[in-house]
Amino acid sequence: MDYNKLLNIGEVFKAKYKVEVSDTADFHGNTGVRVLSTPALLRYVEQGSSTGVYDRLSDGYRPVGTYVELHHVSATPVGGIIEIVSEVSEIEGRKFTYNFKAFHQDKIIAYGVYGQTIVPLDDFLKKSNVI
Template sequence: MHMGKSYQVSAKVDEGMLASALGSGDVGVLATPVMLSLMEQAACACVQDCLKEGETTVGAQIDLAHISAVPAGMEITATAEIIKIEGKKVLFKIFCEDREGIVGKGTHLRLIVNRDKFQQRAAAKVK
């Protein structure tokens, strides 16, 4: 894992990805939660090959601006680039683009955790 490493995830915006379909708004444009999900997918994939056996990453913080509307039918590309590594913390610059330019941008912090221990701690809340 190194600073500057990046990964991209692309998708064609379909009807199920619209704010009106998800209830995050009532307009027929790319929903912010979908854009964010693609950015998180890019961040996860960016570090996946650098993790030790049993490790995974979990999202811890997001600072995001949704700048431009995207209608159904357009292709978008989400990118995550490592900008800081501090122990088990990995900070990414995240952005999403369509053919017209930037759709959204921000930063995303992910934490490297032991998958099993993390899952066990979460499951213990159900008691």
């Protein structure tokens, strides 16, 4: 597989998500903080950044997260719609890096860098002693 042809530097991917109760810091144990938690935000960053690569991979290959730099700078309430905008900033073999921003009502709520590596899923799981 030629990883350099999967994505292009500067390519942008966008995805929208609705904040659910299960996404809140309160749900994850930070009692009373009923806004989007950083771990849930990271999940959305990972999903949003990966949207462009899923359909382009050969069967048996998957992206896995390998690096994150996340600045969560503003709260988002339950029911709020967030938009993840990820731009491919670097391609090095099977490693992809994205610069991302997350928005709620046109306000930046987070920004950072997300990295992933494309792996042959069966080999990855075997090395991880999952199968």
